[in-house]
Amino acid sequence: MIRNSSVRVLSTLCILAVLLAACASVPTTSTPATVPPTTIPPTMAPPATVTPLPQPTTPPPSPTPLVPWGGGLQLISKSNAGGLKEVAQLKGIFGPDGIQWAWPPDTSPLLAVQTWPGEKLARQVEAWALYDLGTLKPTVEISVTHTPVRNLNYGIAISPDGRNVAVSGRFEAFKLYDASGKLLRAYQGHTSRTRYVTFSPDGKWLASTSEDGTLRLWETTSGQVVRVIKSQNKRGFAQAFFSPDSKQLAALGDNVLYIRSAHDGTLLHERPSQAAAFSPDGKRLASVFADGVSVEMLDVADWHVLFSMKGHTRSQGENAIGVVGLSFSPDGQLLASAGYDDKTVRLWDTASGQAIFTLQRDEAVEAVAFSPDGKLLATLETAIDANGESIASPESGFRFWGVR
Numbered sequence: 001m002i003r004n005s006s007v008r009v010l011s012t013l014c015i016l017a018v019l020l021a022a023c024a025s026v027p028t029t030s031t032p033a034t035v036p037p038t039t040i041p042p043t044m045a046p047p048a049t050v051t052p053l054p055q056p057t058t059p060p061p062s063p064t065p066l067v068p069w070g071g072g073l074q075l076i077s078k079s080n081a082g083g084l085k086e087v088a089q090l091k092g093i094f095g096p097d098g099i100q101w102a103w104p105p106d107t108s109p110l111l112a113v114q115t116w117p118g119e120k121l122a123r124q125v126e127a128w129a130l131y132d133l134g135t136l137k138p139t140v141e142i143s144v145t146h147t148p149v150r151n152l153n154y155g156i157a158i159s160p161d162g163r164n165v166a167v168s169g170r171f172e173a174f175k176l177y178d179a180s181g182k183l184l185r186a187y188q189g190h191t192s193r194t195r196y197v198t199f200s201p202d203g204k205w206l207a208s209t210s211e212d213g214t215l216r217l218w219e220t221t222s223g224q225v226v227r228v229i230k231s232q233n234k235r236g237f238a239q240a241f242f243s244p245d246s247k248q249l250a251a252l253g254d255n256v257l258y259i260r261s262a263h264d265g266t267l268l269h270e271r272p273s274q275a276a277a278f279s280p281d282g283k284r285l286a287s288v289f290a291d292g293v294s295v296e297m298l299d300v301a302d303w304h305v306l307f308s309m310k311g312h313t314r315s316q317g318e319n320a321i322g323v324v325g326l327s328f329s330p331d332g333q334l335l336a337s338a339g340y341d342d343k344t345v346r347l348w349d350t351a352s353g354q355a356i357f358t359l360q361r362d363e364a365v366e367a368v369a370f371s372p373d374g375k376l377l378a379t380l381e382t383a384i385d386a387n388g389e390s391i392a393s394p395e396s397g398f399r400f401w402g403v404r
Contacts, residue, residue, distance in 0.1 A: 168195065256272060326368070331374060366382050376400050379399045379401070
């Protein structure tokens with residue numbers, strides 16, 4: 001009897017021991033079991049703790065153009081224009097149809113230029129380059145040899161976003177390249193040599209002039225011609241440019257300015273002129289008068305003359321040229337004019353027509369342009385011979401002016 005009771009007690013104690021051991025192996029929330037990290041499979045690793053960053057209350061500012069030559073330039077204004085100084089130059093560049101530059105929002109400004117291959121190759125090699133104005137060095141240089149030899153005096157233009165370059169040579173078609181120098185397409189349609197090309201400010205259109213006496217409007221992306229305008233004079237059109245809103249297309253030919261609707265080609269205005277420019281808001285037009293030296297300011301609403309700006313001079317004789325280029329500052333308060341014969345750049349107050357500053361140069365000034373940020377004034381200067389004709393020279397090229 002005692003033996004059976006002892007057996008029952010021992011059995012009960014064994015069962016209790018097993019249960020206690022089992023309970024000891026189960027972790028509790030208060031005292032978790034310690035497990036070496038290396039024994040946990042990757043899929044069972046505890047998630048990392050992420051603390052969200054505070055969100056900005058306003059969007060971050062968009063990138064601004066890189067300012068060439070170390071910055072420190074002030075906005076050129078009526079009050080400081082007398083302090084203009086040369087801040088950089090690109091010499092040895094000849095004949096690029098004005099100042100063709102673009103200021104993309106996230107890169108340095110770009111300048112498209114015709115380069116000079118040398119006297120022996122000038123009639124055989126099509127040469128152009130794209131310069132980074134932050135470094136004053138070319139990002140791409142293109143040289144194309146043509147056979148048979150042809151006169152390759154041509155024009156060049158860069159799209160507003162800096163992605164494309166249009167080159168017009170002494171051939172019927174003109175070409176479109178990307179910023180790396182890759183040929184994208186040729187625009188076929190002119191029946192004689194192409195003179196000049198220009199992009200619309202919105203980048204949707206290209207305008208070209210030719211010795212065939214026509215002005216053609218092209219769709220940039222497709223390369224299709226959408227309008228052909230025939231010149232009313234024997235010499236045809238020399239240059240063309242758009243209004244700031246891309247709705248008006250102006251063309252110069254035989255010292256006459258024609259302004260048409262870019263939409264349907266309707267002639268809106270015609271006047272004697274050898275150079276002209278729209279104000280940034282498109283409400284005014286600066287135009288060189290028939291005498292070649294007076295600059296008139298017109299109200300685009302009805303084309304009446306607001307005032308005339310006088311100060312430039314020209315040489316005597318049939319080769320006299322006078323004022324050849326105009327450019328408004330981005331805020332519209334200043335107008336710059338380029339004098340070919342008198343070798344000057346003049347700045348004018350666009351509200352009153354008063355002269356503010358005259359920059360005397362040693363070479364003929366072929367073109368002038370304000371930068372989009374208003375801190376630079378660029379001039380294109382070229383040497384001239386005894387007959388007043390521009391010639392290739394190591395001193396020809398671009399100068400950049402600013403106020404520090």
